[in-house]
Amino acid sequence: MAFDYFGLSIGALVIWGFFMASLLHVTFYILAVNKNVQALACASILAASYSLSDLTTPANFESIDFAVYFLYDVVTLGAIILAKYLFFRDAKNHPCYVYCCIGLTINALLFFAMFVDSHLLGTYEPWALWYFYSSTVNIVDLVMVSVVILNRDFIGLQLLSRKFLSSKAVV
Incomplete structure (x- = not known):
């Protein structure tokens, strides 16, 4: 039985x-350095969700587990959106909120695609989707961690989302 130590290492990271982002934002809040509760909420929700999904995933990963990860991402996305509208309705969207919503959507779509490909279609040989999935999910997760810690729009997704939403409002 072969183990994916690289994947486990990225997941643990x-x-x-x-x-660490949650602790950082709690510390900033307590010390009154930066009272960004939106970033704290995103970091805490993501830490809880990723930990819970890691604890409940069996050691022998099966294709049905892609559907479980899909559901975790959808529920996590729902929790972040619900927290935004319950606690920060009037606050502007911080980069951490935008990146987490976009990142969780991308991950959920990829988990769903992998579920359809491997479980419903029965594909067992790796092909382009599998390679795209494995690299993209890890990159998106690492970008979300970076943005939750820094709360900066360093890729420009928030700017793009604002332009996209403002162009839809005009139409």
């Missing part, structure tokens, strides 16, 4: 990153 991502979970650790979300926990």
Whole structure:
């Protein structure tokens, strides 16, 4: 039985990153350095979700587990959106909120595509989707960790989302 130690390491790094981001934002809040509760909420929700999904995933990963990850991402996305509208309705969207929503959507779509490909279609041989999935999910997770810690729009997604939403409002 072969183990994917690289994937496990990235997963542990991502979970650790979300926990460290939560602690960082709690510390900033307590010390009144930066009272960004939107970033704190995103980091805490993501840390809880990723930890729970890591704890409940069986050691022998099966194709049905892609559907479980899909559901985790959808529920996590829903929790972040619900937190935004319950607690920060009037606040402007911080980069951490935008990146987490976009990142979780991308991950959920990729998990769903992998579920359809591997479980419903029964594909067992790796092909382009599998390589795209494995690299993209890891990159998106690491970008989300970075943005939750820094709360900066360093890729320009927030700017693009604002332009996209403002152009739709005009139409």
